[in-house]
Amino acid sequence: MRLRVDLVPQEGLSYADVVLVVDVIRATTTASAFLEAGARELYLTALRESARSFKDHDVVLAGEEGGLRPAGFDYGNSPREALEAAVGGKTVVMSTTNGTKAAHLAARTAKHVLLASLYNAHAAARLAHDLASEEVAVLCAGKEGRIGLDDTYTAGVLAEFLQIMGGYDLEDGALTALATRRTYPDPTEPLHLSAAAQALRQVGLEEDVTFCAQIAASPAVPLLEGRVGEALIFRRGQRNGSQSQIPTL
Structure with a gap:
């Protein structure tokens, strides 16, 4: 089976099988946190205007503009806030600068x-391995069209977990991600060095970066289950068969 990592989204990319979309700071981390907080499902829209069209009494809006909560939205893109959010049984509609756009690209x-991060890395790797028949790809959202150190590092962590389950042929992007992972044994270092972290520091949200650096703290993996209008519908994915643990790296 192939293991592929695309370090930045590009038009024209296509995928044969399973894709793990990574925007570790912060969209894919926040998505898992909303599911842990009890959200029934997540709608991901590429544009904030599309997200606003879904607003209803059982629907809450979450997203960011310049790192902060957009006008008219209920929540920002903070995983710390999402974990404490009053979203039990509700639909959360998310729109962010990088992560939700990458998810739409993969879904074509x-x-x-699947939405993956360090926060749910074990569970995401296991579910991707279960679902795949020929390839697991990791699509890094990057930052505004450029490679992100934080997402590349996360892709390397996912690649290590997948390698433990065995049987993967690695292409150059996967090897690059693994090399990045091995350069930084402590996840807080590459995340805090990244451009995404620097942007959050400027708006007083650096604590989100520390939250996003947790490895395998959540079992919640958002899995694409359908579409409604311009939104992708994600619900919590479930594994079939064994629930065996991946060894700690």
């Missing part, structure tokens, strides 16, 4: 799309 061709 992939059989299965």
Whole structure:
């Protein structure tokens, strides 16, 4: 089976099988936190205007503009805030600068799309391995069209977990991500060095970066299950068969 990592989204990319979308600071981390807080499902829209069209009494809006909560939205893109959010049984509609756009790109061709981060890395790797028949790809959201150190590092962590389950042929992007992971044994260092972290520091949200550096703290993996209008519908994915643990790296 192939293991592929695309370090930045590009038009024209296509996927044969399973894609793990990574925007570790912060969209894919926040998505898992909302599911842990009890959200029934997540709608991901590429544009904030599309998100606003879903507003209803059982729907809350979450997203960011310049790192902060957009006008008219209920929540920002903070995983710390999401974990404490009053979203039990509700639909959360998310729109962010990088992560939700990457998810839409993956959804054009992939059989299965999962949202992955350090926060849910073990669970996401296990579910991707279960679902895949020929390839697992990791699509890094990057930052505004450029490679992100934080997402590349996260892709390396996911690649290590997948390698433990065995049977993968690695292409150059996966090798690059693994090399990045091995350069930084402590996840807080590459995340805090990243451009995404620097942007959050400027708006007083650096604590979110520390939250996003947790490895395997959540079992919640958002899995694409359908569409409604311009939104992708994600619900909590479930594994079939064994729930065996991946060894700690």
